[in-house]
Amino acid sequence: MCRSALAGFGVAVFAASTLTYGGSAAQAEEFVKPDYRGAEQRHAGSQIALHEGVTGSPSQDAYLSTAKATVLGHDVSGWQGDVDWPAAAADGAKFVYVKATEGTGFTSDHFAQQYNGSHKAGLIRGAYHFGRPDISKGAAQAHYFVDNGGGWTKDGKTLPGALDLEYNPYGESCYDRKPSVIVAWIRDFSNAYKSRTGRTPMIYTSTSWWKKCTGNSTAFGKTNPLWLARYAPEIGELPAGWDFQSIWQFSDAGRLPGDQNFFNGKPGQLTALAAG
Template structure:
């Protein structure tokens, strides 16, 4: 599938080549920044060439054609949670996003009080094996708001649970899964772990480096209050860490880099 570059992104890339390529290299940024100054040394989320969203049932009925035409190029779609919950909009979003031309992938929200193998089996039973889909995502967070499982499990137990699900996903779909995480869970569990996996980080107040240190990230969820044509109300917005070429390379079979 071809990758479209919105006009804004093309202009950003041109400015990068002439004005900030050296600065971006020094910062270790795979993408480009439209402006770098002494008060804000990091690129802004919308300066990255490849933009995306993530959705669940809470976005209601999404007009995926409008989303695509707005310049959004990828979407993460909630599929499952725990071992018995299927997002009621998953199948609709999964099919309609693909029909509109977006690259999309499915994510599983982990439930720390359910055996890992049951969770993996539930995800595999509900998410089709589409060769054109993005890699599956394992969403790992602490969930103090849960009515049935609000506690934190030991770090080693969390890592073991994750590994079982990640292995099952990779074996079933033939792609290295992406790990989504929040600042506190990364601090408590993931710091220094699963370094060979692509990571999708949540950081709504600062550039990821400020919160995640030198951890290499692939996707940045930078706001929960985004606005995108085709979505009623707020939607999470995300940026891919890289250029158009980086994105095209990452989309190759079994992306791990």
Template sequence: MNPETPDQPRTPENHDNASTPKQASTSAAHRADQALRTAADRVRAWLAPLVERVLRWLAPLLRRVQDAPVVRRFRERVAPHVAAVQDKLPEPVVRASRTRSMQAGAAVAAVGVVGLVIGTAVAGPSQPEVEEAAMAASIPEQQAAPAPEQQAALEQHATLQQQPPPPPVEPQAAAPEPEAPLGPPVEGIDVSNHNGPIDWSKVAADGKKFTFVLATDGTSFTNPRYSEQYHGAKDAGLIAGAYHFARPSSSSAEEQANRFLDVADYQSDGKTLPPVLDLEVDPNSGGCYGMSVDQMHQWTKTFNDKVKERTGKEPIIYANPSFWRECMGGTNTFDGHPLWLASYGVDSPSVPNGFSNWHFWQYTDEGSVAGINGSTDLNQFKEGMARLEKLAR
């Protein structure tokens, strides 16, 4: 190859071949810079929509985090303490501290966003990652220290929150139903299978307002006319009730009570008196069924408890003064039960020991009533029709 002379033209090939090493290096760097710029532009164009999408995801999360009640309460509690510390520092230090705090928060936010962008570019963002970045990027707000009045109100509110809640207000019991007015005695009867068929319309026309009907006796006997007599009286407008003749020595009180109630078919219909336990001396021996006073107490209580359990009513107790004295010992255990007292040949019955008053009085067993063949038992309810109707509810 001939050496270059001034007369030779400088073609591009000749120029390149004639360039120095420094010039070649500069040209290569220029080309690399152009390539990097082009690649960077492509990356920015590719990342721009991703960044925009991430920011859209972050915005509601950041607002939700900032507005969360727990965050607000935390800021409210911490703000007074921060303000108290800042008041003790020189102003330049406070400003520097605030500046550094804001710078640190901004740095954390930048790191969170950059990390999220890089992760999105590689694998696409997931919801937990977005929420984590939002938590990392949140910058605490700067709040001014509350005024003394506000501070006092906050402290009072915190004190109230720490106090136990007041006890619940107990609902007041409903006022008791007013007592029905007293009235003149009300006439009635009691019947059993011995009275046979009864014309109840004539009984009602004869002024009788209520009746008790034998349902069961002891363990095995059932009045064969019970349903006919009981429902016939109700159909004629009388208030009716069923009674059981007790035989404590023949079976348990619970067994007799259940059998009685199964037959009586008690209904709370406003026309039915509470079930009756008829306590009399043993028809065979004339005594107390071979039982002690305590045993009679227990038998009677068990019977009454079963009736109360099944009907919700305290049974009426039928007895005469001598039986209550000899077989029940004059106990006042059953004073809360209505008393149907048998006492003949007197103008006014004597209340046996253990009861404060009587409600029904069987004053004869030789009464005459229209619609009934032969004699029958006559009774009075002493407190008037309004209270009789209330007892039948």
């Protein structure tokens, strides 16, 4: 069953400022008053499933034989509550992404149990941030993310933080931003995250959202790993700039808690991604 968070809450204009990225002024922006209703239940892909639907899921055996992906993982948020990590590991989970933050004012109540518990159970884990280009600059959200669990350490067990980019749960799909401004916002987040951790963040998105809201930008394909969301039997078209996905979120329901993912490679390659 598709788990879609509530959407459509109203927002109000909060402040206006001119955003600057890489030394060049972007168009004047009006930020909205932060609204985090539904954030604890909102998970990676909740808005993608709501807007794009679910058209099936791949046969695991077929996918493993054709794409040579041998690593099954999942992602969780406050929607799942506390997770039985030994059971998840016993059921085949090798990695997990855990929602840590949203915007600059929300942290998941279940983050510590999910993030630390998965590590104790032997999973490779990482944290993700639900991006909100409507409420603050990208760098501010990257710093908030790192300060609240989204950092990275070179221990071979921690994946680089991920930036979740999907349809606005409170209004217009692209947060009332032009594609050039969305691209600049992502770059601002990515640069700040790298300056804090030494790693560029993974980018989580769907091809449809990427086309609509970034103009199908090619700016990140060579620098940021791709975590693709598509709930269908086939991966389909990738966003521009990427030759392959590192992770495919193929279902929002399955045998593991949360959303279901395949890593595009073998266990040693997943460890290499974590190690940097």
